[in-house]
Amino acid sequence: MINVFADTPQGIQPAPHDPRIVAAGHQVAVREVDLSHVRDKEGLMLAFLRGLGLTESFGRNWDALYDVLTDPNARPARFALVLCDYEHFRRRHRHLGAELERVLLDAQAEANRQGRCLWLLAEEPASDPRHW
Template sequence: MINVFAEAPQGIQAAPHDPRIIAAGYQVAVREVDLSHVRDKEGLMLAFLRGLALTENFGRNWDALYDVLTDPNARPARFALVLCGYDLFRRRSRQLGAELERLLLDAQRNAAQQGRSLWLLTEEPDTDPRMR
């Protein structure tokens, strides 16, 4: 498997095994957002609030999320966002997932235009089939 951090970010990609350890070698800051229990926009915004360690004054809307992801003062120049449970979230909330994907890809393009890197990585939980 090609190391995602050795290349420029390219859309939403599968996270490597142990993304934090690999990212450290490439001086990439990593934050995880757990989407596995998200069912609505409010839950989605709360997941980002927690995952990105935002303050309670975070606007909890699309514009605020975009601003947080693209603000050079808020994020390191080399930043990876690991979306845990992304595939399950997308299956469960198709429209919300499509809106999130558009926003994330726009933020990634914006980062590239600023000479910054925003990796968007998905990581699915190792689930026991009996727990589904």
């Protein structure tokens, strides 16, 4: 598999096997957001709050999510966001998934304009039979 961290981030890409190990060799900080139990927008925002290690003051809306992903004081210059169970989430919540994707891609573009890297990596559970 091509190393995603060797290139400029482009959209939502498949996560490499053991993303933390691969990222460490490229000085990329990694946080994971588990989408497997998300049922609604509030649950989605809570998943990001937990995954990004945010405080309860996190606004829990699209603008707040964009802001924390693009704030140079809040995120390292080389940062990867691993979206666990992303494809299943997108299938279960088409509208919510489309809104999330828009915010993530906008944040990625803004990070790029700032000279920073924001990788968006989709990871599926190992128990998924498609990976056997």
